[in-house]
Amino acid sequence: MKLVVTVMLKNGVLDPQGKAIGHALTGLGFEGVGEVRVGKRIELELNAADDATALAQGEEMARKLLANTVIESFKVELA
Amino acid sequence: MKLVVTVMLKNGVLDPQGKAIGHALTGLGFEGVGEVRVGKRIELELNAADDATALAQGEEMARKLLANTVIESFKVELA
Numbered sequence: 001m002k003l004v005v006t007v008m009l010k011n012g013v014l015d016p017q018g019k020a021i022g023h024a025l026t027g028l029g030f031e032g033v034g035e036v037r038v039g040k041r042i043e044l045e046l047n048a049a050d051d052a053t054a055l056a057q058g059e060e061m062a063r064k065l066l067a068n069t070v071i072e073s074f075k076v077e078l079a
Numbered sequence: 080m081k082l083v084v085t086v087m088l089k090n091g092v093l094d095p096q097g098k099a100i101g102h103a104l105t106g107l108g109f110e111g112v113g114e115v116r117v118g119k120r121i122e123l124e125l126n127a128a129d130d131a132t133a134l135a136q137g138e139e140m141a142r143k144l145l146a147n148t149v150i151e152s153f154k155v156e157l158a
Contacts, residue, residue, distance in 0.1 A: 034124030045113030
């Protein structure tokens with residue numbers, strides 16, 4: 001099955017990459033651009049017994065490797 | 080309104096970051112990990128007249144700045 005782990009900076013954590021994109025978009029002439037935040041999307045193929053096991057494994061992967069839970073939050077879904 | 084632009088490497092384009100994550104997960108003891116691909120998720124606040132305009136603007140932003148359409152594909156959604 002396929003898991004999707006989305007990792008975003010927590011609210012309140014400064015996102016310079018997002019800020020840079022926001023400025024660049026405004027500079028390119030796009031109007032009405034407000035806050036921009038950038039995160040990661042990790043898609044992974046996983047051989048697991050069932051959906052619940054896959055999701056639990058995904059959570060553990062996020063906590064151990066994919067996300068820095070001090071500053072990032074994550075979401076695990078089946079795709 | 081809030082737009083979400085997801086940018087992933089196209090199929091067939093080598094993804095070294097994904098490969099590294101896959102190896103690291105296996106090294107950490109996770110079993111059954113197959114292909115891993117990493118992309119970007121860009122969330123942006125946008126002042127637009129309506130949903131269709133917002134989506135059209137998002138597509139243009141992706142084409143002009145957020146994605147390298149030679150090697151990346153993108154998807155624009157309202158959140």
